[in-house]
Amino acid sequence: MSFYTVSAGALNGLMLGGLYACMALGLSMVFGVMRFVNVAHGELLVLAAFLSFVFSTAFGLHPFIVVLILIPILFVFGYVVQRVLINPLMSAGLEPSLLTAFGLSIIAQNLFVEIWGGNTKSLNNNFSEMNVTLLGIDVPMLYVISFFVGIIVTLGVHLFITRTYTGRAIRAATQDAATAMVMGINVNRIYAITAAIGAATAALGGTLIGMTFSFTPTTGFPWLLKGFVVVVLGGMGNIFGTLAGGLLLGLSEGIGAAFVGTGYRDMVGFVIFLLVLMFRPNGLFGLKGSE
């Protein structure tokens, strides 16, 4: 193992970290705003990948064009699911919404199999063969794209949350739902919009996953776990924390895989997860007692 192997692993991992941030952002948002642990987030990503597969093969469109159609579709989907299935359970504590998401994930996985079969798929695109040379290291083009998409999406969500009226309402509902309601904010609508934004970011995340890797009906589960590692690392609900968590996970996986071999690549994330849980339960950037 040379210095080159480690630095190549680090740079590749860092770039891929953008994808991690992008796919985990929705998970982090719905938790941060309404304490909803969405264990069906992985299926949301896979749904986006399958829909992208359907549209790009049917119309011969590039996945990056298809994603422009997917974002509004998943936005509406997230909004409706939140309003119809999750919102009525919000007052009953943490468990009912979590378990409903659990049920949704079982349903989704099996529906995917029934509709699209269990075969491995990937989104064909002209970028998957390309490499970019950065600092003398070859990095897949899609990793570089992921890096920038991750940063842009994070900034976009941040600007929306801080600069718009709806964004301010989301922050109000996050801090104190009851008071926000008294101030005339429709908290149910705000929750649905938050879920919708989360699902829209999953459209991007799922597209990137489908382009960079392959997917099957059950791929959502490993991505959900990775998402939790990112979110716990960055602090649940912290938007910039999620970006940092994604980049950090990518970086440590890249370096770790150079040392322990790619077979244990996923273990790196799990070990970090365990350490953060034990020593920094509010995330690396979280404040004490922010729960």
Add this chain to the structure above:
Amino acid sequence: MMDKKYSPWAILILVTVVLAFVPSMGDRYLLFIAYFLVLNVAFAQSWNLVGGYTGLISLGHAAFFGIGAYAAAISIITFELPVIAGFIIGGLASTAFAFLISFPTFRFKGIYFAIGTLVLAEALRIWMINWEYIGGAQGMQFPIGIGFRLTGYFYIMLGLAVGSTALLMYILRSKLGVGLRAIRDNEDGAQNLGVDIFRTKLTALMISAFIAGLVGAVHAGRLGAIEPYSIFGAAWTIGVVNIVIIGGMGTIFGPIVGAIFVTLLTEAMADFSGIHLIIEGVILILVIRFMPYGLWGFVLKMLRRIPLFGGTRA
């Protein structure tokens, strides 16, 4: 509680006696279903203790089950210990694992418990697949002639199902049981009233893990060969969560009702496993929304309207 007009113990004894006669009916297929039924009951009670009564939603119960299975297999195959001793070691190994994971996962009032158990169970599964000492992806095989016949395994599993149900009934009447439910209903309030939160949760989790480990160990013996993909598979967790919630989480007989419902549904739809899980998922969501105490809770609510059964809650 004083005005209750039926005894939960009577129901338990009645169900046990009925099930105990299944082997003598001589129908092997029926015995097979009955075996899965009692397995599901025992495993479901294990989940019910933490998920239903303590408010700790375990999304990694397959790990407790799998550790029990592997610890038993290693004891019996590698160290040639007696079968029953192997089963008990399976339960104890699972208990030890529960102790270890309690420190990272008991943070953040149960939120991290759901996430942590989900992630740790998967990490463990990947670890087991790569660990060559215990057979890696191939798994382990019991020597021919070791263990019991199906009837024997059925009675052992029936014993675990009845024993775990009785244990839960006993715990609920003890100080521990009061502490558990206090934590579930209001953790801050329980702490203010002097409940040792960490210790109470830990005790519940370790008991739950012991039952799950025993069930996994006995099932490993019954299978005769185990491999990590299926023994640590998420299907065990999905199954147990469905059973307890559909039957009624936080009730004593809910898991039994849920196990009967899910086992029969699984059998009825054995040829359509994909659609069967979709249906189960839909039922799960409907039950969470409209019957917070599951089918059993719904039955009790209906019974309460009949004066004869007034004021019951089990």
